[in-house]
Amino acid sequence: MVLELADIQGNILRGYSFPRAIHLFVAFPDADAGRRLLRALVPQVQTAARWDERPETALNVALTYAGLRLLGADDECLPGALREPIAQRAPTRLGDDLRTWRGELGRGKAHALVLLAGDGWAFAQRLRTLRTLLDEHGVEVGFEQRTEALADQREHFGFADGFGQPAVEGTDHRRAGQGEPEEYGSWRDIKAGEFVHGYEDEDAQTETAPLLRNGSFMVYRKLEQDVERFRSYLDREADHYCATVGVNHGTDPDTAHAYARELVAAKLIGRWRDGVAVELAPERDPAEAHALRHESVGEPDNDFRYADDRDGRRCPVGAHVRRANPRDSARATAQTRRHRIIRRGMPYEEGDARGLVFICFNASFERQFETVQRLWCDDGNAFGLGRDQDVLFASGAGSGKLTIPGEPPHFARAERGLVTTRGCEYLLMPGLRALRALAEGGER
Amino acid sequence: MKLLDTLRQLTRGAGNQRWGAHSLLILAPIGDGAREDLLGELARCEHDSPLAGLAEVHFARWVVIDQLKTGFADAPKRPSRLDRPYLLFSADYTPAPGDGTLLERLAEVGAAVWNHCDGFPPDGPARVDYLAAHRCDTTLYYAGYPDATPARVKTAVARRDALTRFVLDHRDERDAATLQRAYLKEAARWF
Structure with missing residues:
Protein backbone atom coordinates (compact mmCIF):
# COMPACT_ATOMS: atom_id res chain seq x y z
CA MET A 1 0.00 0.00 0.00
CA VAL A 2 1.54 3.28 -1.13
CA LEU A 3 0.25 6.61 0.12
CA GLU A 4 -0.08 9.37 -2.46
CA LEU A 5 1.88 11.75 -0.28
CA ALA A 6 2.03 14.49 -2.93
CA ASP A 7 -1.78 14.56 -2.97
CA ILE A 8 -2.25 14.54 0.82
CA GLN A 9 -1.86 17.83 2.65
CA GLY A 10 1.01 18.20 5.08
CA ASN A 11 0.66 18.10 8.89
CA ILE A 12 -1.95 15.31 8.76
CA LEU A 13 0.27 12.25 8.75
CA ARG A 14 3.35 13.98 10.11
CA GLY A 15 3.38 17.01 12.40
CA TYR A 16 5.27 20.08 11.21
CA SER A 17 6.52 21.05 14.67
CA PHE A 18 6.83 24.68 13.63
CA PRO A 19 6.93 26.97 16.66
CA ARG A 20 4.24 29.35 15.40
CA ALA A 21 1.04 29.28 13.39
CA ILE A 22 -1.91 31.42 12.42
CA HIS A 23 -5.33 30.13 11.47
CA LEU A 24 -7.51 32.36 9.30
CA PHE A 25 -11.19 31.46 8.98
CA VAL A 26 -12.35 33.22 5.86
CA ALA A 27 -15.63 33.87 4.04
CA PHE A 28 -15.73 34.08 0.22
CA PRO A 29 -17.86 36.91 -1.18
CA ASP A 30 -19.15 34.47 -3.81
CA ALA A 31 -18.29 31.18 -5.49
CA ASP A 32 -16.17 32.72 -8.24
CA ALA A 33 -14.03 34.67 -5.80
CA GLY A 34 -13.67 31.53 -3.70
CA ARG A 35 -12.51 29.53 -6.72
CA ARG A 36 -10.08 32.25 -7.78
CA LEU A 37 -8.58 32.32 -4.29
CA LEU A 38 -8.27 28.54 -4.25
CA ARG A 39 -6.53 28.62 -7.64
CA ALA A 40 -4.02 31.05 -6.17
CA LEU A 41 -3.56 29.02 -2.97
CA VAL A 42 -3.37 25.47 -4.35
CA PRO A 43 0.18 25.79 -5.76
CA GLN A 44 1.28 27.05 -2.34
CA VAL A 45 -0.21 24.20 -0.32
CA GLN A 46 2.36 22.12 1.54
CA THR A 47 1.86 18.43 0.84
CA ALA A 48 2.93 15.36 2.76
CA ALA A 49 5.65 14.62 0.20
CA ARG A 50 9.01 14.15 1.84
CA TRP A 51 11.11 17.27 1.85
CA ASP A 52 14.90 17.31 1.46
CA GLU A 53 15.16 20.60 3.19
CA ARG A 54 12.58 21.76 5.69
CA PRO A 55 10.59 24.71 4.32
CA GLU A 56 10.60 27.89 6.37
CA THR A 57 6.81 28.10 6.34
CA ALA A 58 3.92 25.85 5.38
CA LEU A 59 0.45 26.71 4.16
CA ASN A 60 -2.63 24.48 4.20
CA VAL A 61 -6.30 24.84 3.38
CA ALA A 62 -9.43 23.23 4.81
CA LEU A 63 -13.07 23.84 3.91
CA THR A 64 -16.26 23.96 5.92
CA TYR A 65 -19.50 22.46 4.65
CA ALA A 66 -20.73 25.98 3.80
CA GLY A 67 -17.57 26.49 1.75
CA LEU A 68 -17.90 23.16 -0.05
CA ARG A 69 -21.52 23.92 -0.88
CA LEU A 70 -20.69 27.39 -2.16
CA LEU A 71 -17.97 25.97 -4.40
CA GLY A 72 -20.46 23.52 -5.86
CA ALA A 73 -19.00 20.35 -4.39
CA ASP A 74 -20.88 17.10 -4.73
CA ASP A 75 -22.03 16.99 -1.13
CA GLU A 76 -23.77 13.62 -1.32
CA CYS A 77 -20.61 11.97 -0.04
CA LEU A 78 -20.31 14.25 2.99
CA PRO A 79 -21.37 12.92 6.38
CA GLY A 80 -24.19 14.39 8.45
CA ALA A 81 -21.66 15.47 11.06
CA LEU A 82 -20.10 17.90 8.57
CA ARG A 83 -23.43 19.04 7.11
CA GLU A 84 -25.04 19.86 10.43
CA PRO A 85 -24.23 23.36 11.70
CA ILE A 86 -21.64 22.82 14.41
CA ALA A 87 -23.37 25.23 16.80
CA GLN A 88 -26.36 22.91 16.61
CA ARG A 89 -24.37 19.71 16.87
CA ALA A 90 -21.84 20.61 19.57
CA PRO A 91 -24.30 20.81 22.51
CA THR A 92 -25.73 17.33 21.92
CA ARG A 93 -22.71 15.50 20.49
CA LEU A 94 -19.87 17.19 22.35
CA GLY A 95 -21.54 18.47 25.50
CA ASP A 96 -20.64 22.07 24.68
CA ASP A 97 -22.36 25.00 26.36
CA LEU A 98 -22.67 27.59 23.59
CA ARG A 99 -22.75 30.38 26.18
CA THR A 100 -19.02 29.83 26.64
CA TRP A 101 -18.24 30.17 22.92
CA ARG A 102 -16.64 33.45 21.95
CA GLY A 103 -16.34 35.30 18.66
CA GLU A 104 -17.09 34.03 15.20
CA LEU A 105 -15.59 30.55 15.48
CA GLY A 106 -18.24 27.96 14.67
CA ARG A 107 -20.97 30.48 13.87
CA GLY A 108 -21.49 29.19 10.35
CA LYS A 109 -19.96 32.13 8.50
CA ALA A 110 -16.60 30.64 7.51
CA HIS A 111 -16.09 28.93 4.16
CA ALA A 112 -12.46 28.00 4.54
CA LEU A 113 -9.61 27.84 6.99
CA VAL A 114 -6.17 28.88 5.81
CA LEU A 115 -3.40 27.67 8.11
CA LEU A 116 0.07 29.12 7.99
CA ALA A 117 2.89 27.73 10.13
CA GLY A 118 6.49 28.78 10.46
CA ASP A 119 8.67 31.15 12.42
CA GLY A 120 10.58 34.40 12.36
CA TRP A 121 10.89 36.78 9.46
CA ALA A 122 9.85 34.24 6.83
CA PHE A 123 6.59 33.60 8.67
CA ALA A 124 5.83 37.31 9.09
CA GLN A 125 6.65 37.98 5.45
CA ARG A 126 4.49 35.16 4.14
CA LEU A 127 1.60 36.18 6.39
CA ARG A 128 1.73 39.69 4.91
CA THR A 129 1.65 38.23 1.42
CA LEU A 130 -1.23 35.97 2.36
CA ARG A 131 -3.28 38.83 3.80
CA THR A 132 -2.70 40.83 0.63
CA LEU A 133 -3.86 37.87 -1.44
CA LEU A 134 -7.03 37.54 0.65
CA ASP A 135 -7.70 41.27 0.29
CA GLU A 136 -7.25 41.09 -3.46
CA HIS A 137 -9.94 38.44 -3.64
CA GLY A 138 -12.32 40.35 -1.42
CA VAL A 139 -12.15 37.59 1.14
CA GLU A 140 -13.03 38.52 4.69
CA VAL A 141 -11.25 37.04 7.69
CA GLY A 142 -14.04 36.37 10.21
CA PHE A 143 -11.95 34.76 12.90
CA GLU A 144 -8.25 34.41 13.33
CA GLN A 145 -6.20 32.52 15.84
CA ARG A 146 -2.52 32.62 16.61
CA THR A 147 -0.78 29.72 18.29
CA GLU A 148 2.69 29.39 19.70
CA ALA A 149 4.48 26.31 20.92
CA LEU A 150 5.72 26.38 24.50
CA ALA A 151 9.20 25.26 25.44
CA ASP A 152 9.76 21.53 25.84
CA GLN A 153 6.60 20.57 23.91
CA ARG A 154 4.50 21.56 26.95
CA GLU A 155 0.90 22.66 27.07
CA HIS A 156 -0.31 25.27 29.57
CA PHE A 157 -1.08 22.84 32.40
CA GLY A 158 2.59 21.93 32.21
CA PHE A 159 2.45 18.53 30.56
CA ALA A 160 4.72 17.54 27.72
CA ASP A 161 2.23 16.69 25.00
CA GLY A 162 1.73 15.48 21.48
CA PHE A 163 3.84 12.33 21.15
CA GLY A 164 1.12 9.73 21.70
CA GLN A 165 0.10 9.61 18.03
CA PRO A 166 -1.15 6.64 16.01
CA ALA A 167 1.40 4.80 13.86
CA VAL A 168 -0.11 4.95 10.38
CA GLU A 169 0.46 2.23 7.78
CA GLY A 170 2.51 3.50 4.88
CA THR A 171 4.40 6.14 6.85
CA ASP A 172 7.93 5.70 8.13
CA HIS A 173 7.85 7.74 11.31
CA ARG A 174 6.41 5.51 13.97
CA ARG A 175 7.43 3.91 17.22
CA ALA A 176 6.45 0.93 19.34
CA GLY A 177 3.31 1.62 21.32
CA GLN A 178 1.60 3.85 18.81
CA GLY A 179 -0.29 1.35 16.68
CA GLU A 180 -2.57 -1.55 17.54
CA PRO A 181 -1.24 -3.91 20.24
CA GLU A 182 -0.78 -7.46 19.02
CA GLU A 183 0.51 -10.69 20.51
CA TYR A 184 4.04 -11.20 21.82
CA GLY A 185 4.54 -7.53 22.54
CA SER A 186 4.39 -6.41 18.93
CA TRP A 187 2.45 -3.49 17.47
CA ARG A 188 0.71 -3.23 14.13
CA ASP A 189 0.30 0.04 12.25
CA ILE A 190 -3.21 1.47 12.06
CA LYS A 191 -4.66 1.34 8.54
CA ALA A 192 -4.28 4.67 6.74
CA GLY A 193 -7.99 4.74 5.85
CA GLU A 194 -8.76 5.57 9.48
CA PHE A 195 -7.29 9.02 8.83
CA VAL A 196 -7.09 9.63 5.09
CA HIS A 197 -9.89 8.74 2.68
CA GLY A 198 -9.27 6.37 -0.19
CA TYR A 199 -7.17 3.81 1.66
CA GLU A 200 -8.13 0.61 3.42
CA ASP A 201 -9.41 1.24 6.94
CA GLU A 202 -9.63 -1.11 9.91
CA ASP A 203 -12.91 -2.47 8.53
CA ALA A 204 -11.24 -3.20 5.14
CA GLN A 205 -13.29 -0.42 3.49
CA THR A 206 -11.58 1.57 0.77
CA GLU A 207 -14.48 3.11 -1.11
CA THR A 208 -14.51 6.86 -1.31
CA ALA A 209 -15.67 9.74 -3.49
CA PRO A 210 -13.30 11.90 -5.58
CA LEU A 211 -13.98 14.87 -3.30
CA LEU A 212 -12.73 12.93 -0.28
CA ARG A 213 -9.82 11.00 -1.81
CA ASN A 214 -6.60 11.81 0.06
CA GLY A 215 -8.55 14.18 2.27
CA SER A 216 -9.11 14.04 6.00
CA PHE A 217 -11.82 15.36 8.28
CA MET A 218 -10.52 17.98 10.66
CA VAL A 219 -11.81 18.93 14.10
CA TYR A 220 -10.91 22.42 15.29
CA ARG A 221 -11.60 23.31 18.92
CA LYS A 222 -10.46 26.29 20.92
CA LEU A 223 -10.06 25.12 24.50
CA ARG A 340 -7.99 6.68 16.99
CA ILE A 341 -7.30 10.30 16.09
CA ILE A 342 -4.20 12.19 14.96
CA ARG A 343 -3.75 15.27 17.16
CA ARG A 344 -2.08 18.43 15.90
CA GLY A 345 -3.00 20.91 18.63
CA MET A 346 -0.95 23.93 19.66
CA PRO A 347 -1.06 26.24 22.68
CA TYR A 348 -2.24 29.84 22.48
CA GLU A 349 -2.00 32.84 24.74
CA GLU A 350 -4.15 35.98 24.49
CA GLY A 351 -3.59 38.41 27.34
CA ASP A 352 -4.54 36.52 30.47
CA ALA A 353 -6.27 33.76 28.56
CA ARG A 354 -4.33 30.62 27.79
CA GLY A 355 -5.32 27.39 26.19
CA LEU A 356 -4.95 24.88 23.45
CA VAL A 357 -6.14 24.99 19.88
CA PHE A 358 -7.08 21.34 19.61
CA ILE A 359 -6.86 20.05 16.07
CA CYS A 360 -7.36 16.44 15.14
CA PHE A 361 -7.68 14.46 11.93
CA ASN A 362 -9.87 11.41 11.39
CA ALA A 363 -11.90 9.70 8.67
CA SER A 364 -15.15 9.84 10.64
CA PHE A 365 -16.18 12.55 13.07
CA GLU A 366 -18.77 10.35 14.74
CA ARG A 367 -16.87 7.11 15.03
CA GLN A 368 -13.55 8.65 16.00
CA CYS A 424 -15.51 24.62 17.42
CA GLU A 425 -15.54 23.90 13.70
CA TYR A 426 -15.63 20.74 11.58
CA LEU A 427 -13.84 20.85 8.24
CA LEU A 428 -12.55 18.79 5.34
CA MET A 429 -8.86 19.12 4.50
CA PRO A 430 -9.08 17.88 0.90
CA GLY A 431 -6.42 16.20 -1.16
CA LEU A 432 -4.67 18.36 -3.74
CA ARG A 433 -6.54 16.91 -6.75
CA ALA A 434 -9.89 17.54 -5.05
CA LEU A 435 -8.78 21.05 -4.10
CA ARG A 436 -7.82 21.76 -7.72
CA ALA A 437 -11.14 20.39 -8.97
CA LEU A 438 -12.99 22.65 -6.52
CA ALA A 439 -10.91 25.60 -7.67
CA GLU A 440 -11.82 24.85 -11.27
CA GLY A 441 -15.50 24.35 -10.42
CA GLY A 442 -15.35 20.84 -11.80
CA GLU A 443 -15.93 18.88 -8.63
CA ARG A 444 -19.33 17.45 -9.45
CA MET B 1 -41.21 -4.30 1.06
CA LYS B 2 -38.48 -6.22 -0.70
CA LEU B 3 -35.89 -5.33 1.93
CA LEU B 4 -38.21 -6.40 4.74
CA ASP B 5 -38.92 -9.70 3.02
CA THR B 6 -35.22 -10.37 2.50
CA LEU B 7 -34.45 -9.49 6.10
CA ARG B 8 -37.26 -11.73 7.33
CA GLN B 9 -35.88 -14.65 5.35
CA LEU B 10 -32.46 -14.06 6.84
CA THR B 11 -33.64 -13.65 10.42
CA ARG B 12 -36.53 -16.11 10.52
CA GLY B 13 -36.50 -18.01 13.76
CA ALA B 14 -33.81 -15.86 15.32
CA GLY B 15 -36.26 -15.01 18.08
CA ASN B 16 -36.63 -11.86 20.08
CA GLN B 17 -35.86 -12.99 23.57
CA ARG B 18 -32.73 -14.02 25.40
CA TRP B 19 -33.17 -14.71 29.10
CA GLY B 20 -35.09 -11.73 30.46
CA ALA B 21 -34.16 -9.45 27.58
CA HIS B 22 -36.61 -8.77 24.76
CA SER B 23 -35.90 -7.02 21.52
CA LEU B 24 -37.99 -5.26 18.93
CA LEU B 25 -36.99 -4.45 15.36
CA ILE B 26 -39.20 -2.55 12.94
CA LEU B 27 -38.19 -1.69 9.40
CA ALA B 28 -40.44 0.66 7.43
CA PRO B 29 -39.94 2.34 4.04
CA ILE B 30 -39.80 6.12 4.21
CA GLY B 31 -42.45 7.89 2.13
CA ASP B 32 -41.55 9.61 -1.13
CA GLY B 33 -39.95 12.98 -0.43
CA ALA B 34 -40.43 12.57 3.33
CA ARG B 35 -36.80 11.94 4.28
CA GLU B 36 -35.84 15.55 5.13
CA ASP B 37 -38.97 16.12 7.24
CA LEU B 38 -38.31 12.85 9.03
CA LEU B 39 -34.75 13.92 9.83
CA GLY B 40 -36.14 17.17 11.23
CA GLU B 41 -38.55 15.24 13.43
CA LEU B 42 -35.74 12.95 14.64
CA ALA B 43 -33.59 16.00 15.43
CA ARG B 44 -36.43 17.30 17.63
CA CYS B 45 -36.52 13.90 19.36
CA GLU B 46 -32.88 14.36 20.38
CA HIS B 47 -33.97 17.12 22.74
CA ASP B 48 -37.34 15.76 23.78
CA SER B 49 -37.57 12.05 23.14
CA PRO B 50 -41.05 10.55 22.91
CA LEU B 51 -39.45 7.28 24.00
CA ALA B 52 -38.29 8.65 27.36
CA GLY B 53 -41.66 7.92 28.97
CA LEU B 54 -41.73 4.22 28.04
CA ALA B 55 -41.06 2.47 31.33
CA GLU B 56 -40.19 -0.88 29.81
CA VAL B 57 -37.57 0.34 27.34
CA HIS B 58 -33.87 0.11 28.21
CA PHE B 59 -32.51 1.43 24.96
CA ALA B 60 -34.15 2.37 21.70
CA ARG B 61 -33.25 4.21 18.56
CA TRP B 62 -34.45 5.21 15.13
CA VAL B 63 -31.95 5.06 12.28
CA VAL B 64 -32.42 6.32 8.75
CA ILE B 65 -30.85 3.84 6.34
CA ASP B 66 -30.09 5.63 3.09
CA GLN B 67 -28.24 2.85 1.38
CA LEU B 68 -26.72 -0.55 2.02
CA LYS B 69 -23.06 -0.73 2.91
CA THR B 70 -20.69 -1.67 0.12
CA GLY B 71 -16.97 -1.91 -0.31
CA PHE B 72 -16.34 -4.04 2.78
CA ALA B 73 -14.26 -7.21 2.81
CA ASP B 74 -15.99 -10.10 1.01
CA ALA B 75 -18.74 -7.78 -0.21
CA PRO B 76 -20.75 -9.16 -3.14
CA LYS B 77 -19.38 -8.06 -6.50
CA ARG B 78 -22.83 -6.81 -7.54
CA PRO B 79 -24.25 -5.42 -4.30
CA SER B 80 -27.99 -4.95 -3.83
CA ARG B 81 -29.09 -1.33 -3.76
CA LEU B 82 -32.07 0.13 -1.95
CA ASP B 83 -34.62 1.89 -4.13
CA ARG B 84 -35.63 4.17 -1.26
CA PRO B 85 -34.48 5.01 2.26
CA TYR B 86 -35.79 3.00 5.22
CA LEU B 87 -36.44 3.81 8.86
CA LEU B 88 -35.12 1.26 11.30
CA PHE B 89 -36.35 1.15 14.88
CA SER B 90 -34.68 -1.10 17.40
CA ALA B 91 -35.19 -1.43 21.12
CA ASP B 92 -34.40 -3.75 23.97
CA TYR B 93 -36.96 -3.86 26.73
CA THR B 94 -38.42 -5.73 29.66
CA PRO B 95 -42.17 -6.23 29.22
CA ALA B 96 -44.06 -4.16 31.76
CA PRO B 97 -46.97 -5.60 33.70
CA GLY B 98 -50.34 -3.99 33.13
CA ASP B 99 -52.43 -3.04 30.17
CA GLY B 100 -51.23 -2.76 26.62
CA THR B 101 -48.18 -3.83 24.70
CA LEU B 102 -45.07 -1.94 23.74
CA LEU B 103 -46.27 -1.87 20.13
CA GLU B 104 -49.47 -0.13 21.21
CA ARG B 105 -47.59 2.49 23.18
CA LEU B 106 -45.07 2.98 20.38
CA ALA B 107 -47.83 3.49 17.82
CA GLU B 108 -49.05 6.36 19.98
CA VAL B 109 -45.87 8.10 21.14
CA GLY B 110 -43.93 7.46 17.93
CA ALA B 111 -46.67 8.45 15.47
CA ALA B 112 -45.02 11.78 14.63
CA VAL B 113 -41.97 9.82 13.44
CA TRP B 114 -43.68 6.92 11.64
CA ASN B 115 -46.05 9.38 9.96
CA HIS B 116 -43.21 9.91 7.50
CA CYS B 117 -43.25 6.23 6.53
CA ASP B 118 -45.01 4.85 3.51
CA GLY B 119 -48.52 3.69 4.38
CA PHE B 120 -48.53 4.51 8.11
CA PRO B 121 -52.24 4.91 8.91
CA PRO B 122 -53.42 8.36 9.99
CA ASP B 123 -54.93 7.06 13.22
CA GLY B 124 -56.52 4.17 15.06
CA PRO B 125 -55.50 0.59 15.87
CA ALA B 126 -54.37 0.10 12.27
CA ARG B 127 -51.16 1.83 13.33
CA VAL B 128 -50.34 -1.04 15.69
CA ASP B 129 -51.05 -3.48 12.86
CA TYR B 130 -48.69 -1.47 10.63
CA LEU B 131 -45.85 -1.70 13.14
CA ALA B 132 -46.52 -5.42 13.66
CA ALA B 133 -46.54 -5.97 9.88
CA HIS B 134 -43.12 -4.28 9.58
CA ARG B 135 -41.54 -6.14 12.45
CA CYS B 136 -38.82 -8.73 11.94
CA ASP B 137 -36.75 -10.97 14.17
CA THR B 138 -33.57 -9.62 15.71
CA THR B 139 -30.42 -11.62 15.13
CA LEU B 140 -28.05 -9.62 17.27
CA TYR B 141 -28.81 -7.26 20.10
CA TYR B 142 -27.31 -6.04 23.31
CA ALA B 143 -28.87 -6.00 26.73
CA GLY B 144 -26.67 -4.65 29.49
CA TYR B 145 -28.89 -5.91 32.29
CA PRO B 146 -31.05 -8.72 30.89
CA ASP B 147 -32.57 -9.62 34.25
CA ALA B 148 -33.34 -6.14 35.56
CA THR B 149 -36.21 -3.87 34.68
CA PRO B 150 -35.33 -0.28 33.67
CA ALA B 151 -36.80 0.86 36.98
CA ARG B 152 -34.42 -1.41 38.90
CA VAL B 153 -31.48 -0.16 36.87
CA LYS B 154 -32.45 3.46 37.62
CA THR B 155 -32.74 2.71 41.34
CA ALA B 156 -29.32 1.07 41.34
CA VAL B 157 -27.78 4.05 39.54
CA ALA B 158 -29.39 6.44 42.04
CA ARG B 159 -27.88 4.41 44.90
CA ARG B 160 -24.48 4.45 43.25
CA ASP B 161 -24.69 8.23 42.85
CA ALA B 162 -25.73 8.61 46.50
CA LEU B 163 -22.79 6.44 47.57
CA THR B 164 -20.44 8.56 45.44
CA ARG B 165 -21.71 11.72 47.13
CA PHE B 166 -21.23 10.08 50.52
CA VAL B 167 -17.66 9.11 49.70
CA LEU B 168 -16.78 12.65 48.60
CA ASP B 169 -18.54 14.29 51.54
CA HIS B 170 -16.74 12.07 54.07
CA ARG B 171 -13.36 11.64 52.45
CA ASP B 172 -11.65 13.60 55.23
CA GLU B 173 -13.17 11.48 57.99
CA ARG B 174 -10.39 9.47 59.62
CA ASP B 175 -12.27 7.85 62.47
CA ALA B 176 -13.70 4.47 61.42
CA ALA B 177 -16.52 4.40 63.97
CA THR B 178 -17.71 7.89 63.04
CA LEU B 179 -17.59 6.98 59.36
CA GLN B 180 -19.58 3.82 59.97
CA ARG B 181 -22.26 5.68 61.94
CA ALA B 182 -22.55 8.26 59.17
CA TYR B 183 -22.81 5.54 56.54
CA LEU B 184 -25.50 3.59 58.37
CA LYS B 185 -27.50 6.75 58.87
CA GLU B 186 -27.34 7.83 55.22
CA ALA B 187 -27.60 4.39 53.67
CA ALA B 188 -30.85 3.79 55.54
CA ARG B 189 -32.39 6.27 53.11
CA TRP B 190 -31.07 4.49 50.03
CA PHE B 191 -32.65 1.06 50.55
Missing part, protein backbone atom coordinates in the same frame (compact mmCIF):
# COMPACT_ATOMS: atom_id res chain seq x y z
CA GLU A 224 -9.28 27.69 27.17
CA GLN A 225 -7.37 26.35 30.15
CA ASP A 226 -7.74 27.87 33.63
CA VAL A 227 -4.18 27.41 34.77
CA GLU A 228 -4.67 29.05 38.18
CA ARG A 229 -7.67 26.85 38.89
CA PHE A 230 -5.74 23.73 37.89
CA ARG A 231 -2.90 24.77 40.17
CA SER A 232 -5.10 25.36 43.21
CA TYR A 233 -7.08 22.21 42.46
CA LEU A 234 -3.89 20.14 42.54
CA ASP A 235 -2.86 21.85 45.78
CA ARG A 236 -6.14 20.90 47.46
CA GLU A 237 -6.01 17.33 46.19
CA ALA A 238 -2.36 17.02 47.25
CA ASP A 239 -3.32 18.16 50.78
CA HIS A 240 -5.94 15.49 50.89
CA TYR A 241 -3.69 12.84 49.37
CA CYS A 242 -1.00 13.51 51.97
CA ALA A 243 -3.58 13.30 54.77
CA THR A 244 -5.16 10.04 53.60
CA VAL A 245 -2.96 7.92 51.36
CA GLY A 246 0.28 9.64 52.37
CA VAL A 247 3.61 9.90 50.67
CA ASN A 248 5.60 7.31 52.56
CA HIS A 249 9.14 8.26 51.78
CA GLY A 250 10.28 9.83 54.99
CA THR A 251 10.35 13.10 53.19
CA ASP A 252 9.76 16.45 54.80
CA PRO A 253 6.19 17.81 54.49
CA ASP A 254 7.02 20.35 51.79
CA THR A 255 8.69 17.79 49.56
CA ALA A 256 5.90 15.29 50.24
CA HIS A 257 3.30 17.88 49.25
CA ALA A 258 5.19 18.87 46.09
CA TYR A 259 5.48 15.21 45.14
CA ALA A 260 1.81 14.51 45.96
CA ARG A 261 0.85 17.35 43.59
CA GLU A 262 2.85 15.77 40.80
CA LEU A 263 1.62 12.29 41.63
CA VAL A 264 -2.07 13.29 41.67
CA ALA A 265 -1.62 15.26 38.43
CA ALA A 266 0.12 12.30 36.80
CA LYS A 267 -2.46 9.76 37.97
CA LEU A 268 -5.35 11.88 36.68
CA ILE A 269 -3.71 12.56 33.32
CA GLY A 270 -1.88 9.25 32.83
CA ARG A 271 1.51 10.83 32.16
CA TRP A 272 3.94 12.67 34.38
CA ARG A 273 4.48 16.26 33.41
CA ASP A 274 7.79 15.38 31.77
CA GLY A 275 5.94 12.99 29.43
CA VAL A 276 6.77 9.65 31.05
CA ALA A 277 3.79 7.26 31.03
CA VAL A 278 2.38 6.51 34.49
CA GLU A 279 1.80 2.92 33.37
CA LEU A 280 5.58 2.52 32.96
CA ALA A 281 6.49 4.53 36.06
CA PRO A 282 3.71 4.60 38.67
CA GLU A 283 6.13 6.15 41.19
CA ARG A 284 8.97 8.65 40.83
CA ASP A 285 11.56 9.94 43.26
CA PRO A 286 9.83 12.56 45.44
CA ALA A 287 13.01 14.62 45.46
CA GLU A 288 12.61 15.03 41.68
CA ALA A 289 9.14 16.59 41.88
CA HIS A 290 10.48 19.97 40.86
CA ALA A 291 12.41 18.57 37.89
CA LEU A 292 9.29 16.83 36.55
CA ARG A 293 7.80 20.22 35.88
CA HIS A 294 10.78 21.69 34.15
CA GLU A 295 12.63 18.97 32.25
CA SER A 296 10.82 17.02 29.55
CA VAL A 297 11.90 13.61 28.38
CA GLY A 298 12.61 14.04 24.66
CA GLU A 299 10.96 10.92 23.32
CA PRO A 300 9.16 9.15 26.16
CA ASP A 301 8.77 5.39 25.90
CA ASN A 302 5.34 4.63 24.42
CA ASP A 303 5.68 0.86 24.45
CA PHE A 304 3.15 -0.02 27.14
CA ARG A 305 -0.22 -1.71 27.55
CA TYR A 306 -2.95 -1.70 30.15
CA ALA A 307 -4.14 -5.32 30.05
CA ASP A 308 -2.02 -6.30 33.08
CA ASP A 309 -3.32 -3.28 34.97
CA ARG A 310 -7.04 -3.88 34.70
CA ASP A 311 -7.90 -2.29 38.03
CA GLY A 312 -5.72 0.73 37.32
CA ARG A 313 -3.30 0.36 40.25
CA ARG A 314 -0.51 1.71 38.08
CA CYS A 315 -2.43 4.00 35.72
CA PRO A 316 -6.03 4.72 36.79
CA VAL A 317 -8.62 3.45 34.31
CA GLY A 318 -10.12 6.94 34.21
CA ALA A 319 -6.84 8.78 33.51
CA HIS A 320 -7.07 11.18 30.56
CA VAL A 321 -4.64 9.43 28.22
CA ARG A 322 -5.96 5.96 29.09
CA ARG A 323 -9.49 7.05 28.20
CA ALA A 324 -8.42 8.73 24.97
CA ASN A 325 -6.46 5.67 23.84
CA PRO A 326 -7.36 2.62 25.95
CA ARG A 327 -4.92 0.43 23.98
CA ASP A 328 -5.65 -3.15 25.10
CA SER A 329 -7.78 -2.32 28.16
CA ALA A 330 -10.20 -5.17 28.66
CA ARG A 331 -13.58 -3.69 27.81
CA ALA A 332 -12.50 -1.56 24.90
CA THR A 333 -9.92 -3.82 23.27
CA ALA A 334 -11.85 -4.60 20.12
CA GLN A 335 -12.86 -1.04 19.51
CA THR A 336 -9.74 1.02 20.14
CA ARG A 337 -8.34 0.68 16.63
CA ARG A 338 -11.57 2.13 15.20
CA HIS A 339 -11.44 5.20 17.43
CA PHE A 369 -13.37 12.11 17.60
CA GLU A 370 -16.94 12.26 18.91
CA THR A 371 -16.74 8.77 20.38
CA VAL A 372 -13.51 9.56 22.21
CA GLN A 373 -14.82 12.92 23.45
CA ARG A 374 -18.37 12.01 24.36
CA LEU A 375 -18.34 8.34 25.29
CA TRP A 376 -14.83 7.92 26.61
CA CYS A 377 -13.89 11.30 28.12
CA ASP A 378 -17.26 12.78 29.14
CA ASP A 379 -18.56 9.53 30.63
CA GLY A 380 -17.11 6.49 32.39
CA ASN A 381 -19.60 3.80 31.43
CA ALA A 382 -17.43 2.34 28.65
CA PHE A 383 -14.75 1.58 31.23
CA GLY A 384 -16.95 0.43 34.10
CA LEU A 385 -16.56 3.80 35.83
CA GLY A 386 -20.20 4.84 35.93
CA ARG A 387 -20.53 8.58 35.49
CA ASP A 388 -16.90 9.41 36.33
CA GLN A 389 -15.55 11.87 33.78
CA ASP A 390 -12.13 12.84 32.48
CA VAL A 391 -10.47 15.27 34.90
CA LEU A 392 -10.17 17.85 32.12
CA PHE A 393 -13.82 17.77 31.06
CA ALA A 394 -15.77 17.56 34.31
CA SER A 395 -19.32 18.88 33.99
CA GLY A 396 -22.60 18.77 35.86
CA ALA A 397 -23.42 15.50 34.11
CA GLY A 398 -20.62 13.61 35.83
CA SER A 399 -20.33 11.82 39.17
CA GLY A 400 -18.20 14.58 40.65
CA LYS A 401 -15.44 12.16 41.61
CA LEU A 402 -12.29 10.68 40.15
CA THR A 403 -10.76 7.52 41.51
CA ILE A 404 -7.08 6.81 41.98
CA PRO A 405 -7.09 3.10 42.90
CA GLY A 406 -4.80 2.01 45.71
CA GLU A 407 -4.72 0.97 49.38
CA PRO A 408 -6.53 3.09 50.35
CA PRO A 409 -7.91 4.55 47.14
CA HIS A 410 -7.90 8.30 46.67
CA PHE A 411 -11.23 9.83 45.74
CA ALA A 412 -10.50 13.15 44.10
CA ARG A 413 -13.20 15.72 43.58
CA ALA A 414 -13.90 16.60 39.98
CA GLU A 415 -13.27 20.30 39.36
CA ARG A 416 -15.42 22.03 36.77
CA GLY A 417 -14.08 24.80 34.58
CA LEU A 418 -10.50 23.58 34.12
CA VAL A 419 -11.07 23.54 30.36
CA THR A 420 -13.71 25.67 28.63
CA THR A 421 -14.62 25.38 24.96
CA ARG A 422 -14.48 28.76 23.21
CA GLY A 423 -15.58 27.54 19.80
